Each structure stands twice: as structure tokens, then as C-alpha cells.
Amino acid sequence: MELYWGDLHNHCGISYGYGSLANALTAARAQLDFGAVTGHALWPDMPPRQPGFEFVVDFHKHGFAKLAAKWDDVIAQVNAANMDGEFVTFNSYEMHSRRYGDYHILSPAPDLPLVDGDAPAALLAQLDGRPAFAIPHHVAYVPGYRGIIWERFDSALSPLVEVYSKHGCGMSDDGPFPYLHTMGPRDGRTTVRRGQALGHRFGYTASTDHHAGYPGSYGDGRLAVWADAKTRPAIWDALLARRTFAVTGDKIACSFAINGAAMGSEISAGERQIVLSVRGCDALDRLTLYKNNAPWRVIGRHDLEPRAGDVFKVRLEMGWGWAADGYEWEGRLKLRDGELLGVETCFRGRSVLAPSQEMADDDAMNALDNRIMAQENDVLDWRCTSFQNHSTLHPSTAALILEIRGDAHTTLEVLLNGVRARASLGELLACSRGVHMKPYNAEAFLLHRAIPEWAYTLHAAWTDNAPALPCDVYDLEVRQVNGQYAWVSPIFVES
Ligand SMILES: [Zn+2]
Incomplete structure (x- = not known):
């Protein structure tokens, strides 16, 4: 599927x-x-x-x-x-x-x-x-x-x-x-x-x-x-x-099955073979498998084993500044000595949850041209809009999550609205770096820390031989280091 x-x-x-x-x-x-x-x-x-x-x-x-x-x-x-x-x-x-x-x-x-x-x-x-x-x-x-x-x-x-x-x-x-x-x-x-x-x-x-x-x-x-x-x-x-x-x-990809039955299933079983896998968009922080509404097994960031690999995720985030009505970005990424395997967009519209007396209907509200315009092995072109952050606790930025095959020497060259930045994967594995669009008080963009594949993927399996209720309910919560979550539909197991 x-x-x-x-x-x-x-x-x-x-x-x-x-x-x-x-x-x-x-x-x-x-x-x-x-x-x-x-x-x-x-x-x-x-x-x-x-x-x-x-x-x-x-x-x-x-x-x-x-x-x-x-x-x-x-x-x-x-x-x-x-x-x-x-x-x-x-x-x-x-x-x-x-x-x-x-x-x-x-x-x-x-x-x-x-x-x-x-x-x-x-x-x-x-x-x-x-x-x-x-x-x-x-x-x-x-x-x-x-x-x-x-x-x-x-x-x-x-x-x-x-x-x-x-x-x-x-x-x-x-x-x-x-x-x-x-x-x-x-x-x-x-x-x-x-x-x-x-x-x-x-x-x-x-x-x-x-x-x-x-x-x-x-x-x-x-x-x-x-x-x-x-x-x-x-x-x-x-x-x-x-x-x-x-x-x-974040599009955190989760699969979860018990005795081969997928999330959402109702099955009957005494012994439960539980299998799950997660492919995140940022480093995984905690996975909690619940049984009957209580944490049953927890895997933490410290449980993930570092291993060699040549696939990484790098988030490029754009925004900040003062533009409450939107700031438009036009960008190009060029990869040197690396391959762009995929890109995920984190685009937002202007944030509105309910009508207000001050706001009039406007057909063109959020008529934004947020999109990937071209994507090749080593080049990406895009256009998107960010907004002044709603508050200091509520981001209104736009971002791309790049999945890249490469090594420490692979270099990302970013051109955004005429401003250039360049960093190698080796540098980004050590720390993130921000770039301002003007000397002071302006929009900015951020190349987040690069995440190696082992830190955003996880496979786990357990056997549970201890039915506790006439119908035991198993469900899954995933938390990434950046605070993004996934909640996976339960599997219902009658004994
Ligand atoms: Zn509604």
C-alpha cells in the first residue's frame, strides 16, 4: 500500500x-x-x-x-x-x-x-x-x-x-x-x-x-x-x-501492525507480535507504544544506534521579519557532490481560526503561489510566502525538508531573493546557520542542522503475551526533537 x-x-x-x-x-x-x-x-x-x-x-x-x-x-x-x-x-x-x-x-x-x-x-x-x-x-x-x-x-x-x-x-x-x-x-x-x-x-x-x-x-x-x-x-x-x-x-511516515494486521484493525489473539517502523522528518526524540491508554514501551533518542550512512535530511526554513501580510521568497538550491532524493514542503497560509469583526471576506486571501517549480538530481527551484511570526511562541515560517545523498563534503548552495549562502553537510552536521536578508530587522532563513538517517528512522518489534482486558487497545505516539508529533490509530486485540 x-x-x-x-x-x-x-x-x-x-x-x-x-x-x-x-x-x-x-x-x-x-x-x-x-x-x-x-x-x-x-x-x-x-x-x-x-x-x-x-x-x-x-x-x-x-x-x-x-x-x-x-x-x-x-x-x-x-x-x-x-x-x-x-x-x-x-x-x-x-x-x-x-x-x-x-x-x-x-x-x-x-x-x-x-x-x-x-x-x-x-x-x-x-x-x-x-x-x-x-x-x-x-x-x-x-x-x-x-x-x-x-x-x-x-x-x-x-x-x-x-x-x-x-x-x-x-x-x-x-x-x-x-x-x-x-x-x-x-x-x-x-x-x-x-x-x-x-x-x-x-x-x-x-x-x-x-x-x-x-x-x-x-x-x-x-x-x-x-x-x-x-x-x-x-x-x-x-x-x-x-x-x-x-x-x-511534518509528514512522519509510520507503519504499525500486530500479527500482520495494520493500524485500525480489530483482531483476536493471545500472543501479539507487534511491529512498527517510523521514518521521520527530524531527529526522533521519543516513541511511546500505549497499551490500554498507558505507556507500555518507550524508545528514546538515546536508544537509537548511530551507524554509518550516506543519507541526510536538512531543513531550510524561511521567515521572521515584519511582513504580517506575507513576504515572498524565490529560491534555488544547488547541490555539489550530492544527490537530492526528495523534498517535503512545509508551507502555511496566513493563520486564521475564526472570523473576527475586523476582518472582511476577501476571495484573494491566501491566494499564495507556494510551490516547487523545478526539481532535479542536484537543483531545486521554489517559491513560497512566509508571515511575521504570529507571536514569539507561534511560528509562521515556511520550510523545505531536503533529503540528500552525500557525505561531509557535499555542499548546499542556496540563493534566496538574491542572498547567497553555502554550507557543507559536514558543517551542518555540527550546527545550524542562519542568514539575514538585510543588515538588521529583516526576514531571515535558516539551514537547520543536518540529520543522519539513523536518527530519523526506527524499526521495533515486541511480543506481548499478557492480555489484560477483554479487548486490549494498542496505539502509538511519535515525538520528534523539533516538537512535531504523530498519533497512530489503535489496533484492537480481543483475547
Ligand atoms: Zn470546523
Whole structure:
């Protein structure tokens, strides 16, 4: 099977977000293999319009009406963007709910109707047998304040749960990426771990929940599937089978199987042969295999054995500066005495999570021309945009991750907007180096430290002969040194 990357939950100007659907689809295609662009459709138990709450009620009602008026055109555009083997799309819309928590409906049906109802099940029941499911998202908000209500969750309707997005990470109440948005804190009663402890069986996704038409925006959540082909039916089958994992941004490739059954599987076994492998994008810091919500085996950075090799990853990061509306980069990399094996883009759109009173709709918002223009064995040309960092704790940079075959003498020559830099892999294995675009107070770029292959790849195998519960649940968390994560869908083993 092949690994494909996507974003199944994000917004633009088709409802109460910003930017055109066409630009959103262009951004998705530039970095992903599949995607949906989600319309905000309904909020059956929206609080009444009252003093101090007028703006919130009004932008929701306006957004829902906008989507309803354009729905036929929206699905026509989304369907037209679906091209087997190149880029796969799904149709999608979202229901807010205090009673159930928020869900988005996802379907491969080209004629998905926009229906009304007061529960995810009520929406799905009206689809006349079209394939569809409902994914709960930003689950860890306070119950009644649009966090998930696990007692009303039905895994038959929801094989997947979104565990990470711009809202933060909902895996647990003590993990990284706490919720900091205006919707309030993360609550231990609604986390993913809580849902598992209650016995629900589901797989993991991440998506951006971006609100200005930039699906796949780096750092805001992406998901991967293992699928037979890059087609609507094959990726749909992978989603249904929960052959999925969630990442924050870096495309950390993970495989995980027990007795040959892939992530997401339900099997029966006394003895469990557990096999996993990870190919990261930065040095691996910690891999945690959970059994029944508790760490069962941990591999740390210090456990990885250095070994000789000729493959390295180097990250080239661009940004900083003052350009809140974007700074455009045009770059060329030339490799001397080395081979460019691959490149991964870490492009972002301007960061927007919710409408604000100051911001007007603008079709051209995030109409960015972020792309690789040419790639050869020893040359790479690209164009991208970075933004002034959102805060000193929230990067808005753009980056490329280069995989290079070479040795200490291999040299990277970078030309970015007329500024040149040069460093050998030997120098970059020792330390990173930054380059400013002007003498003071300007954008900059950074050649990160080079990472040898042994530090970003890992294979592990264990045998577990000790069933603990009628159904034991195994899942995986990967953390890189740069703080990027992957969360791999569980395997459910009955004894
Ligand atoms: Zn949303």
C-alpha cells in the first residue's frame, strides 16, 4: 500500500471563512494527496442572540445561509477537482452542537445533499444510503461548550476522531498543544483517551480546521492513510478501515501492525507480535507504544544506534521579519557532490481560526503561489510566502525538508531573493546557520542542522503475551526533537 496525505476539515469563504474555494483547492493540491473543503452548515442548539453575543450569532447564520445558497456550485467545484491518481476530493459540511459536540460529515458521494437535523445520526439518516460518516473534532472542549459528549458517540457512524488541529491536541488533558482559542480550555472528560477508556473504538485523524482557505497548512494538522491507490474509493476504504494516523505537520511516515494486521484493525489473539517502523522528518526524540491508554514501551533518542550512512535530511526554513501580510521568497538550491532524493514542503497560509469583526471576506486571501517549480538530481527551484511570526511562541515560517545523498563534503548552495549562502553537510552536521536578508530587522532563513538517517528512522518489534482486558487497545505516539508529533490509530486485540 502507499502512504497518502490529506486534510479533511478546513474552511474558506463558502461559509463563514475567508478566501475562495478555488484557491483552497490549489493550496491543497500543492502539498496533499487528498482533501475536503468543509462548509459550516448548521448549529441546531445555537444559543439565542443576546447582548454581547450578536456578532457570533450573526456570522454563523450568515455563513450557513451563504453555504446553502452556493451548495450546488460548491460540490460541483469539489467534484471537478477530483482526479484519480493526482488529487482526491470528498464532499463535506459541518454541524456545531452543544449536545453532541461538533462534527463534520464526510462523503465520497458526488451528490451529497445538504440536510438539516439535530444530531449527527439524523443527518446521516437522510442521505438515502450514500456512503458517509461523521467525524467529531476539537473534541476536548468543555462538555456542553462543544466538546464531544462520549455517551452520545457512536463508532458505527464515526470510525474516526480528529485528535489535532489549529485548536490544539485533544488526545489527553496533560499532553502537548493545550487549547488556547477563545472557545476555552481542554477538559479531561472529553479527551480522546477518555473516549477510549469508555470502550469506544475509533481511529485518529488530524486536519487543520483552517478558516482562510489553506488546507494542509503546515503545523495545523494533517492526516495520512495507507491505501491501495490514490482514488476516491481506495482512500475512502482506508478511512473506513482506520488505516490512518494524525500528524501535527511534518509528514512522519509510520507503519504499525500486530500479527500482520495494520493500524485500525480489530483482531483476536493471545500472543501479539507487534511491529512498527517510523521514518521521520527530524531527529526522533521519543516513541511511546500505549497499551490500554498507558505507556507500555518507550524508545528514546538515546536508544537509537548511530551507524554509518550516506543519507541526510536538512531543513531550510524561511521567515521572521515584519511582513504580517506575507513576504515572498524565490529560491534555488544547488547541490555539489550530492544527490537530492526528495523534498517535503512545509508551507502555511496566513493563520486564521475564526472570523473576527475586523476582518472582511476577501476571495484573494491566501491566494499564495507556494510551490516547487523545478526539481532535479542536484537543483531545486521554489517559491513560497512566509508571515511575521504570529507571536514569539507561534511560528509562521515556511520550510523545505531536503533529503540528500552525500557525505561531509557535499555542499548546499542556496540563493534566496538574491542572498547567497553555502554550507557543507559536514558543517551542518555540527550546527545550524542562519542568514539575514538585510543588515538588521529583516526576514531571515535558516539551514537547520543536518540529520543522519539513523536518527530519523526506527524499526521495533515486541511480543506481548499478557492480555489484560477483554479487548486490549494498542496505539502509538511519535515525538520528534523539533516538537512535531504523530498519533497512530489503535489496533484492537480481543483475547
Ligand atoms: Zn470546523
